[in-house]
Amino acid sequence: MPYPIIDSHCHLDFPKFNRDREETILRAREAGVVGMVNSGISLKGNRITLELAEKNEDIYAALGLSPDIGRGGEDKEINAILAQIEENAGKAVGIGEAGLDFQDCKTNEERERQTAAFKKVIELAKNLDKPLIVHARQAEAEVLKLVKGVDTVIYHCYSGPVETMWEIVDMGYYISLATLVCFSEHHQTLAEAVPLENLLLETDSPFLSPRKGRNEPAFIVDSVPVVAQLKDKEPAEIAKSTTENARRAFKI
Numbered sequence: 001m002p003y004p005i006i007d008s009h010c011h012l013d014f015p016k017f018n019r020d021r022e023e024t025i026l027r028a029r030e031a032g033v034v035g036m037v038n039s040g041i042s043l044k045g046n047r048i049t050l051e052l053a054e055k056n057e058d059i060y061a062a063l064g065l066s067p068d069i070g071r072g073g074e075d076k077e078i079n080a081i082l083a084q085i086e087e088n089a090g091k092a093v094g095i096g097e098a099g100l101d102f103q104d105c106k107t108n109e110e111r112e113r114q115t116a117a118f119k120k121v122i123e124l125a126k127n128l129d130k131p132l133i134v135h136a137r138q139a140e141a142e143v144l145k146l147v148k149g150v151d152t153v154i155y156h157c158y159s160g161p162v163e164t165m166w167e168i169v170d171m172g173y174y175i176s177l178a179t180l181v182c183f184s185e186h187h188q189t190l191a192e193a194v195p196l197e198n199l200l201l202e203t204d205s206p207f208l209s210p211r212k213g214r215n216e217p218a219f220i221v222d223s224v225p226v227v228a229q230l231k232d233k234e235p236a237e238i239a240k241s242t243t244e245n246a247r248r249a250f251k252i
Contacts, residue, residue: 004031004237006246007217009202013048016206028217041066062094067101070117093250095125096133174198182235192230
């Protein structure tokens, strides 16, 4: 019996889905997925995301700017993406993903550049009154300092320390755990600790598959019994709570 559930973060616009995108969406629905928040991270990705959301009433667009583009992109590209987000914000349920990825920043200059681009996205989220979906890798606390003042923040694919997670939750923000929770001890520790009312579940597909090969939204169902066991709850309750949280966070 599938549980109705929302995949709060996926990338169906990525080329890895080019050959079977429609079938992937159908498999998700058959698995009980009632909503997919698709997160664009580039000019082209945001455009495809908007098209997917227009064609499918259970796919919701989030429009973002990848930290990689923030770090290494030209000003012209960054400004074009910011303009695109602003122009299409009415069709989006969230702004992001965007954020800081200090794993890949080799120099202070790269960090500063990435931070400057992220600050512009934060301003957009505030001005547009939209939830902000953040990517924070080896920069969870730095991101938290920057996003204070944004009403709704979703830490996508959270992988940071438990201590920082408590600070995020104290701000009333959401922790989204990817299907990594199926096989990563650290993510299982996070799942056990995070209050249920602050928890979202995501696949981050095509990455982080709990099965062999490419991840896809249908595989979100693998996380539910794992989290249920860690929290000593029924799987149906985990699916219901995380789905209600996603609906509340994204107003969907």
